[in-house]
Amino acid sequence: MGKVRERKETGKLYLDFMFEGLRCREQTALPDTPANRKKCEALLQKVEAKILLGEFDYAEFFPGSKNLKKLAKAGALSCTGRAYNVMADADQEIDQSPLFPDFADLWLEENKIQWRASHLRNVESILESSLKPAFKNKRLTEITKANILAARNKLASRKGRAGNIQMAPKTINSHMAILRMILTEGAERYDFANPYRNIKPLKLRKVNIEPFSLDEVERITKYVRTDYQNYYLVRFYTGMRTGEIDGLKWEHVDFEKREILVRETLINGKTEYTKTDGSQREIPMFGPVYDALKAQHAATGKLSKFVFCNRLGEPLDHNNVTKRVWYPLLHALNLKKRRPYQTRHTAATLLLASGENPEWVARVLGHSSTEMLFKVYSRFIPNVTRMDGSAFERLIGSRSEDLEESENA
Template sequence: MASIRSRNQKLFFDFYYQGIRCREQTLLNDTKLNRSRLESVLRNIEAQIRLDRFVYSDIFPDSKRCEDFKKYDEQIKFVKESEPELTEQLLLNIPTFSQFADEWLVENKVQWKLSHSKNVSMIFERYLIPAFGAYTMDQITRAQIIKYRASIIEPKRKTKHSKKLSNDWINHVMTPLRGILNEAALRFDFPTPFINIKPLKINKTAIEPFSLAEVQLFLSRVREDFSDYYTVRFFTAMRTAEIDGLKWQYVNLDRNEILIQETLVDGNVETPKTTASYRSIQLSQPVVTALKRQRNVTGNKDYVFCNANGNPLDHRNVTKRIWYPSLDEMRLKRRRPYQTRHTCATLWLAAGENPEWIAKQMGHSTTKMLFEVYSRYVPNATRQDGSAFDRLIEQVNFHTASENIYE
């Protein structure tokens, strides 16, 4: 049986042709990616052998075996030259998944943000190419896709700290797989196997906002040089990438507003998350005061929150060194820093701010997400006893009002 094998950490082909065992050495190191690529070549060789279209010297021109198969090569070349259309039809060059992935990723980078491009490339390298790389695009089946999805839930190496992949992350892996298969199906005219494979259900993540008292406690006791940073986070609902990328040129303290025009993701300046994310945030007095103090510290730098060299803060480092130790010291429940955004939203709702205004402040295009995520924090949203209407009626002398109507 044909296979790709290794000798001294270098890969070689091992197959039979005309009853003779052929071993053809390569200079490629024994890696998963190289094995995948050579397996693709080997599959093509086997297909050509079955169709009597294999010319040994075309694939291995420097091999000592070329002389052994010279007469076969000449016969097959003659047939291929006399039947070019048939040969082209039989050997339709549908690329392997690994080959097409290289092309597809390059083509799509132009429309992706750098952080997203890195994410997708990582998914291909870590998940998709090891599983599908050796198959031609038309050989991948729906059953194979479904079995693969089920197989990656459990970690390959079970250790004390290993965890199952979340449904959300598995969906992230499947999204580019669907995209590349659909594109290949269009280009090479075969039915896409990614049919009626629905995303896995994702349970809503419970938000854990701070109470106003907890916010006040945190801001009063957090390290002084980070008090202004967290004041802005707690009272503007800015996303992590937005506050990381906040520059002084987008802060207008005369108009008490911050413009969200850029974000910072993994050290790269990018555009905001969505069209609605381009926005003007109206600043409350605590935020204005905090920014005025911060201007005395970093006003001569580009970024509002940065180190002594003017480089923006590394939010992972801040979380590890400041955020969690502060929560532990104050005996507050450990929560992700993103909860500052949820906290701001719930405090705005509790204060009775207009939901449409809140949605715009947060960078949402509608109030839909606001009510879906924070519904239990909307005054009277979960109350179904009619008490709010009762209080309205109590404010009016109902009988008197009725009499006035008929006068």
């Protein structure tokens, strides 16, 4: 008895049956959907009924089949003189799905209302630079698993950021995640088998952190330009992300409660909602942080709504600060060149090394759980139970006292 099967490489249906002792497979252009299976099963029933009655004319049903030559050699063909393509008739009944670029634009329009402006820009960039060019001439139902893997391999050959030879697996996965969402939505609307199924994300490389030691932190905050001392001191001792500290406004600095309220992030010169809901948090002003913010308020409190700003009262341009202040400073101090984000890793490792409770540290850093801490900072986590910041206060406080004593000696 024949079967209707799916070709794994394409997701399309084909008929598999026996005729005159020979196994025959006839491919269709139909995606594997319940409706298309019914059509193919009905066609297969007609074929097998004709075979049973001895009236089956292979060329009548499949005039363009590659099997005709094989059957002719075996002497298994008969002709009725009237050929019609049943398969073509079935194909014509299928509604044409839209081209991928057109559906991608529709998907974007329908979903952008729920995204932050920065995420929208990122999705638009991925669509225009990667996905739409890769599938520009293909309809949704024509995209195969092989096409998807080929597109992913092409992404892997592109240059990454910061002069990297190849695009990072994390970046590739973010591109492919957009493709997966589009195809999943398309498969649901147009009733075809999603070709993205069973494709796993690329394995991510282990995060290599390079935090500064407390000695290095003190050297940096001591020798940096005076107008940036408060900025880097707050970065090192709070673990705030670049966008969070650059977008920090005075209205979110509570001197009375000694808390920094993280409510916004600065992206492309504009403030918007934080990266995630978990990023919304309150950070205690540890001793040096409180003093630094008080000093900063005296300097910029009346100049701008932003805590850290340029002479015009505008928020800092992190690329400009990195190139003109951060990297030259590391070079002058003979310290290894590291991205400013390492200030966040430094805060995390100092908090953990001082004995603070990992769950409390996770909240201070804006993580929804301790999973990231144990994954990235496991070697810095001692067995402790405190969670109030007192251990960290003592650590940095004792260092300040030691420095004062050495200077007075």
